[in-house]
Amino acid sequence: MSPELKDKIIKVCNTKIAKKGDNVGISFYAFFKNKNDNPELLMEAAEWWIKTHKLDHFEKAVKIKELVL
Template identity: 60%
Template structure:
């Protein structure tokens, strides 16, 4: 996963946790605008989420953020 996407994931997860608490869930779509303006980056996130780590549709933001920070 490219560094810019890692930074975006951490930023979005941190904001969601701050707003809704540590039990908040996210999907990989949370890291993108409603408009598909960067399909390559979206596919990179989807591949990381679905194929590489076989995560569920929604996962706890704390889990996703920890995975990204650890370099997974």
């Protein structure tokens, strides 16, 4: 996983957890704007989420953060 994606995931997870608590769910789309302005990073996130870890569409942010760390 690239450092850019790792930093982005941790930042988004921390923000979501701080706002909505430990039970907040996220998808890999949460790490991106509604625009496809970085397709390479989006595909890296999708591959990590779907192929590598075989995660469901929505997962707990705390789980994702733990996997990244």
